[in-house]
Amino acid sequence: MAEFGTFLYENWMLFAALVVILGLLLHQTMGGSSGSVSPQEATRLINHEDARILDVREPSEVKGGTLRGAITIPLGQLDDRLSELGEDRETPIICYCRSGSRSAQACGKLRKQGFSAVHNLQGGITAWQQAGLPLARGKDRKKKG
Structure with a gap:
């Protein structure tokens, strides 16, 4: 688990991009732009x-x-x-x-x-x-x- 935390810390921009993409997909799925x-x-x-x-x-x-x-x-x-x-x-x-x-x-x-x-x-x-x-x-x- 500590390795995962280190990975997130070292690749925070990648993780932030993933969160944004997931948020946009969720928004579309919930009817935001569907x-x-x-x-x-x-x-x-x-x-x-x-x-x-x-x-x-x-x-x-x-x-x-x-x-x-x-x-x-x-x-x-x-x-x-x-x-x-x-x-x-x-x-x-x-x-x-x-x-x-x-x-x-x-x-x-x-x-x-x-x-x-x-x-x-x-x-x-x-x-x-x-x-x-x-x-x-x-x-x-x-x-x-």
Whole structure:
């Protein structure tokens, strides 16, 4: 056992790197950055599992278009406006922003509030557009019916 202690002491940087890597893996496993979906997978969730869509961008960013039927709640207002997502905590929710960073934070907040099927749109609306998928503008932004 003393040899192990000596090894750790002499190789503390290696041990620190191991701890960081294990921490990142644990974070990912516990849902920190898991649940990302590609634009194509998001389309499947929307069309076949009636996923709700949450746009966490700021109002000035939304003017360029949104995913059709998206609920827009800026990330900074999400905690105060959770009721707009409804009571159902099991229906899939796809969160997105411009690039996927803010929406990843939103996913974490939603999971902490008990939403069980939360997905981050990988690459955000930028990836959606690069995939050639449509955006809704003006009156077409809200789901009908």
